[in-house]
Amino acid sequence: xxxxxxxxxxxERKALMINPAKTCQPIGAMYAALGVKGCLPHSHxxxxxxxxxxxxxxxxxxxxxxxxxxSFTEGASVFGGQANLLQAINNIFTVYEPEAIxxxxxxxxxxIGDDLPQIFDKAIKEKKVPEGKTxxxxxxPSYVGSHVTGFSNMVKAMAALAESSxxxxxxxxxxxxxVEPSDMEELKRMAxxxxxxxxxxxxxxxxxxxxxxxxxxxxPEGGASLSDIKESGDATGTLALGEWCSAxxxxxxxxxxxxxxxxxxxxxxxxxxxxxxxxxxxxxxxSVPEELSRERGKLVDxxxxxxxxxxxxxxxxxxxxxxxxxxxxxxxxxxxxxVHVITGTxxxxxxxxxxxxxxxxxxxxxxxxxxxxFLLHQWIKNDPVDVIIGNTYCKYIARDEDTPLVRWGxxxxxxxxxxxxxxVGYMGGLRLLEKILGVLLDRKDRDDSEMTFELVL
Ligand code: SF4
Numbered sequence: 001x002x003x004x005x006x007x008x009x010x011x012e013r014k015a016l017m018i019n020p021a022k023t024c025q026p027i028g029a030m031y032a033a034l035g036v037k038g039c040l041p042h043s044h045x046x047x048x049x050x051x052x053x054x055x056x057x058x059x060x061x062x063x064x065x066x067x068x069x070x071s072f073t074e075g076a077s078v079f080g081g082q083a084n085l086l087q088a089i090n091n092i093f094t095v096y097e098p099e100a101i102x103x104x105x106x107x108x109x110x111x112i113g114d115d116l117p118q119i120f121d122k123a124i125k126e127k128k129v130p131e132g133k134t135x136x137x138x139x140x141p142s143y144v145g146s147h148v149t150g151f152s153n154m155v156k157a158m159a160a161l162a163e164s165s166x167x168x169x170x171x172x173x174x175x176x177x178x179v180e181p182s183d184m185e186e187l188k189r190m191a192x193x194x195x196x197x198x199x200x201x202x203x204x205x206x207x208x209x210x211x212x213x214x215x216x217x218x219x220p221e222g223g224a225s226l227s228d229i230k231e232s233g234d235a236t237g238t239l240a241l242g243e244w245c246s247a248x249x250x251x252x253x254x255x256x257x258x259x260x261x262x263x264x265x266x267x268x269x270x271x272x273x274x275x276x277x278x279x280x281x282x283x284x285x286x287s288v289p290e291e292l293s294r295e296r297g298k299l300v301d302x303x304x305x306x307x308x309x310x311x312x313x314x315x316x317x318x319x320x321x322x323x324x325x326x327x328x329x330x331x332x333x334x335x336x337x338x339v340h341v342i343t344g345t346x347x348x349x350x351x352x353x354x355x356x357x358x359x360x361x362x363x364x365x366x367x368x369x370x371x372x373x374f375l376l377h378q379w380i381k382n383d384p385v386d387v388i389i390g391n392t393y394c395k396y397i398a399r400d401e402d403t404p405l406v407r408w409g410x411x412x413x414x415x416x417x418x419x420x421x422x423x424v425g426y427m428g429g430l431r432l433l434e435k436i437l438g439v440l441l442d443r444k445d446r447d448d449s450e451m452t453f454e455l456v457l
Contacts, residue, residue: 003400006374008381018374019393021318022344023411025140027053028151028178029104030067035184035202036158037223038099040092041067044085044114044137045106046077060411061181061208061419066218068092068101072108081114082122089135090128098219099226103137104154110141134226136161146345147410148244148320151178158201159249161226162233164257169231172283173238173259174200177245177266177322178410179424181209181222186422187241187267190277193292196284199228199235209419233257237283241266241276242322244345266322267424268432269330270299276425295426302433303334309440309457310433314363316340316380318373318390319409321350327389327408328357330429336436337363340379346370373397387439404439408432 026043030053033041043050050069057065070076070084085103092101103116116137123129138153155175174191176184185205191198206222232238232253238261240250250261262283267276274296281288303310315331315338317324324343331338341354350369358365366379377397380388388394389406392413398405407415408423422428441457448454 001400002396003377006377006381006400008378010375010378010382017372020344020372021342021376021393022146022148023056024049024053024106024142024147025145025150025153026104026106026142027056028147028149029102029138029140029154030054030065030150031057031147031178031204032151032154032158032202033102033104034065034207035204035223036100036102036229037221037225038219039102039223039226040096040098040100040219042085042088042092042101042103042137043067043069043106044081044103044109044116045070046072046108049106049108056411057208059413062416063208063210063419064216068096070109077108077112080112081109082119085114085119086123086126086128089123093128093130093133096218098133100134100136102154102157103135104140104150105137106140107142110139110143134161144346146320148178148322148345152245152248155202155246155249156252158224158229159232159252160256161229162253162257162259163230164233164259167234168236169234171197171199171231171235172280173232173235173250173253174198175238175240175246175249176200176203177240177242178320179241179266180418180422181205181207182418182420182422183424183428185209186425186428190292190425191280191284193289194277194280194284195286195289196280199232200224201229201232233259235259237261239264239276239279239283243349244321244347246322265329266326267428268323268326269333269429270296270303270426271329271333272326273425273429292426299426299429299433302430306433306437307334309437309444311335312337313386313440314339314384316376316385316388316390316403318342318376318388318394321345321347321369323409325350325353325357328354330432332357332361334433337361339363339365339383339385340376341365341367342371342373342376342379343369344371377401386443387436389436404443406435406439408435 030041054065138157140150181204201224240246265272267273354367391409
């Protein structure tokens, strides 16, 4: 019982968070920056922040994460980090030769008040940024927001690089939000099936799920190219997946370059994928191919074949807002009951959205934004569930409460597969259901009496 001190009785806490269901803003910014080809993320703060952010991403993706740091010491903490960042920009372009540096701030540099655009201007004037290379960045103090906000801020900074030539290039921008590299691959595959030319950014496929080649490549082949990002200002439209992760960037593209945008839910599950496919088809002026309809049919078939095992099962969900909104809709649609839903990312809109998705149900739903895992555990103690869906940190609750766990979201530190097998789209929906069904039926097999233990399920 590793969490044996978690009491059942819930008392209101205003100034205390226990086991947060979120992590630092810069981790999201770093992940987003890795989705730009030839880009080196740079942490403007102390070495400790950078080491933590890199190691968290390495543990999740099982890949080496390259990132530089301004290496603040006492001097920079008192007088500001401008000198450190200018020197870092010079060193990085000289030694590592990236195409771009994506700088994110940390709690310390934000508290000092370092002004990134002013430092970038100075670096350019002092010729520390070679011709044709780019420096961009985002403010990501961790005392507000979460890793999701940091991701969103960095994608917005990418969108601010877009330029408009005044002519539309017929492409569609997809801002995928914080999904796995495998999910990004799947979104590209679906767009390709529908016959639409897209620009996706960030795009970590081929960067964080590449093969073992025996050769270390600091800048792998994958990632959205800077020229594509710049040309995204000429696209026909933008599909932004996830209000929290992608909407700000899409609105930036709209206001800067007049690229109309649609903000969609992330395409997890049947209905959200239908809406994504329909939006793609509409903005691209094409129709849905038979092959994609067949994939949809397989997901519908799975749901109808196995519905009896999903029906009425109570679920506790923890993760990031965009993922949880789509997952809640999916679970409700297959008659599962998401009774506890928690995200560490702030935003009351999240609670309203989850309430709206579950209002027609007969059960009560506990939902909280800016919540923590301690509260989730208390909810589960008071109202046990059949399955928990969330990141690796849920394993402590799952073990103490003897509840099956489906690992999904960020971070997953103790399993593999998320980088390679998508959970978006129809095929991703099949994988999600297979994972959920697997743990439910394993538990049934474990708990069934000899009379009810069945060979065929
Ligand atoms: S919370 Fe702030 S100081 Fe701590 S690791 Fe994150 S960015 Fe650095």
